[in-house]
């Protein structure tokens with residue numbers, strides 16, 4: 001079969017663009033529609049406006065090739081599932097849009113599909129369900145419609161879809177699938193569907209299609225690599241298709257590189273920011289192909305080192321068919337534009353780039369490359385991997401940490417022998433043995449068996465949000481705002497007392513967000529006005545910019561915790577965000593290894609804990625829900641990452657008295673995959689998500705051996721549903737079957753901020769009822785364990 005007639009790939013492109021709209025237009029349109037305040041037509045019109053704006057903007061910025069189908073009403077993996085027709089029967093609704101949102105968000109009667117993090121980002125995708133009986137009924141309608149829509153506006157675009165291998169690797173077996181079934185078993189049928197898609201796009205005159213295959217940058221088995229080969233040989237062998245551009249990102253292709261290189265795909269996208277393969281080797285491997293070179297980071301907010309990028313592009317150009325300048329991944333992970341950020345320090349802004357500024361960098365680099373002379377004789381060393389010669393592995397890649405632990409790839413340092421300290425020593429003083437601490441805490445706190453507590457936040461009421469907005473706008477003075485916060489604390493404390501919880505919290509009413517609040521009160525951070533990044537669906541966060549040395553000029557949470565303590569005789573738990581989560585959910589400076597930055601944050605948290613302790617707070621919870629998220633995608637780097645992540649946590653928490661009880665909390669993060677690291681945090685009590693995943697974590701052997709307090713969640717806070725006392729009791733029974741009673745804590749899966757007071761009051765009442773019932777059973781002499 002002759003090569004497909006392809007138009008040469010244009011000189012500059014991006015892999016994707018933010019889709020929430022510069023003013024979060026999509027969020028508003030979605031939420032209005034979900035609340036019944038607008039029609040499907042109005043929602044579609046809002047989507048069309050965002051897409052039109054995007055194409056016009058990219059054109060105005062001078063980008064040669066814009067993508068299409070990067071817009072989504074909820075998530076691109078969900079879009080792919082729908083495009084393939086892989087829709088679970090239980091989600092089918094009256095209209096396509098109803099079905100789509102039923103999969104994403106559930107309905108009153110049917111829970112949604114599972115949602116989880118997209119690789120090592122804080123973006124969440126919807127997990128498709130594929131079974132042996134899934135019938136694929138492909139409908140390329142969405143990419144085709146976007147292609148036409150752009151064309152009608154005068155733009156030739158490249159449709160982007162999730163590739164078949166990544167799609168199947170990210171899917172989970174449908175309920176009822178046999179034990180040994182894996183979604184990848186359905187590759188052949190899925191490829192039929194992709195062939196139909198490619199034919200439809202070719203018929204529309206699409207010159208190129210982008211198939212995203214980020215799953216190829218993680219460790220893959222031989223069978224999975226065979227699937228890659230099979231997929232792209234088959235898709236590539238067709239004549240009625242656009243040029244195939246397979247985009248990898250978030251790391252190196254590794255063993256998938258030669259596999260992909262051996263297939264007929266015309267273009268391969270490589271992440272030159274995260275990847276460490278020298279460009280010479282990449283170029284040699286991809287000699288006959290177009291290489292879409294991701295030199296501008298889609299994962300951070302920093303300007304690109306232009307000279308270095310250009311050097312690498314030139315080396316690559318010598319070796320391959322064609323080089324296209326691009327971003328390392330979709331720009332959906334960064335905010336739209338720096339333009340509205342008038343409040344930031346101009347010196348900082350000069351170092352920064354959001355999506356639009358990154359597009360400009362891509363365009364400029366493409367122009368520079370076009371006129372740059374060829375490289376003379378290869379100039380060895382100029383273009384290599386990020387390490388500086390002689391630089392220790394641990395601090396390698398300091399130019400671009402990009403929020404990844406991957407720069408720390410390498411042999412796992414043994415627990416005792418730390419490498420030479422770079423900035424701050426990764427040491428902590430060990431706390432006393434757990435048994436000693438536990439005895440001191442039991443005596444000091446006098447808690448009942450199965451103590452009931454919450455994770456920290458209480459509902460953020462409309463009044464509270466309004467007061468915060470008015471305070472930010474200067475319409476409410478600080479005194480009045482703080483009065484409001486104190487009133488909320490009092491409300492939460494009174495409720496917890498009345499319901500009979502054992503360890504109370506102040507409810508976090510002063511926090512807009514668990515990371516941003518700390519960023520606003522620490523040195524070294526800047527916060528943006530409009531720097532929104534989609535987290536999932538209509539949810540967006542504004543990650544703070546961690547740009548300098550971190551310091552804590554004054555106590556942050558102490559007065560709120562103290563106020564709560566003054567209202568009650570019961571123990572109050574102080575709540576802080578941990579160092580790993582703070583760096584994971586910020587855009588972090590790239591001139592220091594992430595580890596060093598995390599240690600600086602840990603020192604600030606440590607100082608805050610000391611002040612809480614001095615103020616008489618005997619229980620402090622340090623949340624680390626992002627512990628797993630930052631884990632390098634390849635096993636080779638994971639040990640070293642977990643080592644420093646645990647070190648940062650222990651550095652923050654190890655300075656306390658034996659009597660002070662340290663809690664930690666992780667949620668919705670596949671905690672079961674990192675139990676050894678969670679154990680190594682050495683927290684006295686750990687709470688984890690469990691209700692939502694129906695107790696999956698309880699089956700883990702490590703959980704049974706967990707030596708300290710553990711609170712597997714018994715209330716799924718993501719749902720407005722209030723679980724009855726029996727339902728909570730059943731979950732608690734399951735916990736008690738898995739763990740000795742003396743180690744069990746009773747708590748929800750996560751914080752309560754997104755729920756209403758009515759839901760929280762009813763649910764917590766049932767949690768307390770269930771715990772008390774079980775406590776009585778435990779007190780029966782027949783029951784075995786001594787509590």
Ligand code: MET
Nearest residue numbers: 455456457623625751752
């Ligand atoms: C995503 S974890 C949230 C923990 C926080 N303390 C809360 O209760 O909201």
Ligand SMILES: [Zn+2]
Nearest residue numbers: 625667750751
């Ligand atoms: Zn949580």
